[in-house]
Amino acid sequence: MTPSDHDDDERDAWLSAALHHAPDAQAAPPPALSDTILRQARGAARATKAATPARPRGAWATVWDWLARPPVAAGFASLMVATVVGLIWWERPIDETLAPPNASSPAARVVPATASAAPPKAARRDADAPRPAPASSGRRRLAVTPEPLPTAPAAPTPFTDRGTPAQAAPAGTERNAAAEARNDTGATASGAPARGAAKAVPFAVPQAAADQLRREDSTEARPAALAALLDSVAAQPQRWSWQRGESRRPMNPALQGWLRQLDGATHGRWRDAGDVAPASPADVVQLYRDGTPVATLQLSDDAAWLASGSQASLPRSATRTLKQALDDATR
Amino acid sequence: MPHANAEPADDALMTAYAAGDARAFEQLYARHHAGLYRFIRRLLGSALNAQTDEVFQDTWLRVVQARAQWQPQGASFRTWLFTLAHHRVVDQLRRSGREVSVDAFEGDDGAPWEPAVGVSAAWRHWPAPAPAATHTEELAFWRRAGEKLLGCLEQLPIPQRSAFLLHHDDGLGLDEVAGALGVGFETAKTRLRYAMSKLRTCMGAYLAPLASGGESR
Numbered sequence: 001m002t003p004s005d006h007d008d009d010e011r012d013a014w015l016s017a018a019l020h021h022a023p024d025a026q027a028a029p030p031p032a033l034s035d036t037i038l039r040q041a042r043g044a045a046r047a048t049k050a051a052t053p054a055r056p057r058g059a060w061a062t063v064w065d066w067l068a069r070p071p072v073a074a075g076f077a078s079l080m081v082a083t084v085v086g087l088i089w090w091e092r093p094i095d096e097t098l099a100p101p102n103a104s105s106p107a108a109r110v111v112p113a114t115a116s117a118a119p120p121k122a123a124r125r126d127a128d129a130p131r132p133a134p135a136s137s138g139r140r141r142l143a144v145t146p147e148p149l150p151t152a153p154a155a156p157t158p159f160t161d162r163g164t165p166a167q168a169a170p171a172g173t174e175r176n177a178a179a180e181a182r183n184d185t186g187a188t189a190s191g192a193p194a195r196g197a198a199k200a201v202p203f204a205v206p207q208a209a210a211d212q213l214r215r216e217d218s219t220e221a222r223p224a225a226l227a228a229l230l231d232s233v234a235a236q237p238q239r240w241s242w243q244r245g246e247s248r249r250p251m252n253p254a255l256q257g258w259l260r261q262l263d264g265a266t267h268g269r270w271r272d273a274g275d276v277a278p279a280s281p282a283d284v285v286q287l288y289r290d291g292t293p294v295a296t297l298q299l300s301d302d303a304a305w306l307a308s309g310s311q312a313s314l315p316r317s318a319t320r321t322l323k324q325a326l327d328d329a330t331r
Numbered sequence: 332m333p334h335a336n337a338e339p340a341d342d343a344l345m346t347a348y349a350a351g352d353a354r355a356f357e358q359l360y361a362r363h364h365a366g367l368y369r370f371i372r373r374l375l376g377s378a379l380n381a382q383t384d385e386v387f388q389d390t391w392l393r394v395v396q397a398r399a400q401w402q403p404q405g406a407s408f409r410t411w412l413f414t415l416a417h418h419r420v421v422d423q424l425r426r427s428g429r430e431v432s433v434d435a436f437e438g439d440d441g442a443p444w445e446p447a448v449g450v451s452a453a454w455r456h457w458p459a460p461a462p463a464a465t466h467t468e469e470l471a472f473w474r475r476a477g478e479k480l481l482g483c484l485e486q487l488p489i490p491q492r493s494a495f496l497l498h499h500d501d502g503l504g505l506d507e508v509a510g511a512l513g514v515g516f517e518t519a520k521t522r523l524r525y526a527m528s529k530l531r532t533c534m535g536a537y538l539a540p541l542a543s544g545g546e547s548r
């Protein structure tokens with residue numbers, strides 16, 4: 001039953017008729033009262049009209065009013081935030097868990113430790129080694145393109161291992177990049193700076209990174225590559241596998257425990273190793289993510305090595321303990 | 332209240348007035364001033380008749396002051412107008428020391444509403460209701476009935492009285508009555524039924540002598 005049906009049921013014709021014939025049925029407000037009300041209403045209307053043209057309604061005022069509307073203002077605020085974030089992350093790799101390429105310069109080593117403010121690889125390289133030859137721009141682009149963390153076996157390898165033959169094929173591109181970086185370093189010596197260097201430095205190297213650069217010789221608590229690796233292994237162990245010797249095996253709690261032990265033993269001892277390789281024969285543990293080699297850890301008699309160019313000097317007793325633990329974990 | 336197609340609706344007029352069109356307000360006033368004045372006068376009752384003008388003016392001034400905030404969606408202008416008037420009448424009654432029950436939609440004894448037994452029999456003897464009685468005797472009858480009805484109305488609690496007046500005099504639908512009084516549909520319906528039951532009882536007793544063919548009083 002609709003309200004109108006209810007109305008029909010509830011409306012009493014006799015009462016309505018009596019009401020319409022009541023003595024006050026024709027009652028109306030006194031004319032003076034009506035005049036007063038209408039006069040006040042007209043005055044208010046005049047005030048409204050007077051207030052409206054008093055405001056300049058130029059094009060800018062209209063645009064400003066439009067911008068002041070909450071949905072529009074919110075949209076512009078979002079756009080500005082996105083722009084600022086975009087400028088901050090300009091030319092940076094999307095996946096910050098990637099380790100930097102094998103870079104021999106201190107900047108390349110230090111900057112990844114300040115993950116949130118790290119300049120892009122290209123900017124770092126340009127800043128440290130200006131390029132004289134525009135003809136090599138195509139090749140340079142190939143070398144500095146950020147490489148995302150692989151999500152499929154066919155993806156390129158983000159980490160490189162210059163000292164591990166097992167990584168020869170996936171690391172080919174990285175080797176090219178590294179070789180080019182060395183060429184770039186050579187170009188710096190020729191004294192011909194590239195335009196990109198001056199352009200990239202102002203916002204590619206923030207204050208935190210500059211501070212790190214000033215502390216070139218200081219040690220690191222943990223390389224960014226190792227930190228990212230540990231985080232990723234802890235978060236998604238099912239995607240990881242490891243190889244020591246011939247056979248590759250899926251990530252297991254034992255090796256995770258060894259990685260944590262390694263992290264604890266090397267904490268605060270990491271330094272840039274440059275191109276130096278382990279002097280003594282080293283135990284090598286290759287880590288794969290989704291079947292793609294991502295990192296190589298080496299344990300020599302007196303140091304732990306990360307293939308991305310970091311080294312942590314350790315007492316021989318510590319390396320012996322780590323080797324023993326590695327044997328236990330990979331047994 | 333239906334309007335001719337050529338005439339703008341109340342909501343459009345109020346919007347125009349909010350934009351500074353004084354003539355729109357004049358049209359609104361012309362449409363609603365009589366009904367609103369009558370509603371206020373009857374709701375206040377004979378004891379507070381002298382306050383009618385003040386409440387009436389307050390109500391319209393409230394419309395003037397709230398023109399900028401008024402939004403066409405939701406309640407119609409007419410419902411909003413009578414809501415304003417109702418609130419002001421209740422305030423006036425309270426200021427005058429009257430007790431105004433806001434939940435008097437039940438019977439005085441708290442019992443749920445039931446149709447009054449035997450009352451309807453008296454109504455059969457009434458003349459057929461007509462908007463404008465033509466015969467002198469009928470006209471006199473309805474005038475006396477109207478006079479008595481005003482007396483009966485004053486015996487109703489304010490919530491029932493306002494529901495009846497909005498529905499029967501001002502022509503608001505039950506949903507509009509509920510909106511104007513700020514209550515649910517069923518509550519408004521119950522208030523209206525109580526009001527009608529009491530009024531029928533009151534009126535039927537008064538007009539009973541007419542049924543025997545004699546003059547009523």
